[in-house]
Amino acid sequence: EAGVAQSPRYKIIEKRQSVAFWCNPISGHATLYWYQQILGQGPKLLIQFQNNGVVDDSQLPKDRFSAERLKGVDSTLKIQPAKLEDSAVYLCASSPGRKNEKLFFGSGTQLSVL
């Protein structure tokens, strides 16, 4: 069974530029999450989708971050414009859709904003 796929693996941009990350969850998984992991900290939830609807985006900085999950499958997370403090690993995770189940994570995209 294929795992959660994310790309790119690494991205370096200058502040005020825009960047996009892509995630393809495990086939059949209804729930998709984007987490931000700053160095030395635990993952912080940015947004949660159930199929193609947003369940929770309370911690998404909506002035610069946006995310979509068209057709309830893969998802993109965008930052525009990026700030220095956005440097982090962006992790995508998915689960079958039942509440409080374990998450399956991708390898993440490491973003450096210079």
Added chain:
Amino acid sequence: AQKVTQAQTEISVVEKEDVTLDCVYETRDTTYYLFWYKQPPSGELVFLIRRNSFDEQNEISGRYSWNFQKSTSSFNFTITASQVVDSAVYFCALSEAKDDKIIFGKGTRLHILP
């Protein structure tokens, strides 16, 4: 509000020693779920265990064991006879039944020295 505290930032032990990673949680819900994840250098978080609040039985899986104590709000993780491959960052996490949001602790970086 839910919270997970992993007081140990970094631990180093010599191979074959036993090591315990501490996790203390806070929640007002009576129904909740606790998790442990492992994050090796590759970056992908790997699920280790999920425990619901009504099941206080300790669990053993090979060299791994978990001690859940509601009286002290702790869910500690012990590795017996540690191996170099156990070197990773370990995260404890909490999810309340009323929503589907998993909150992670800051993690404990474990070094197993040969």
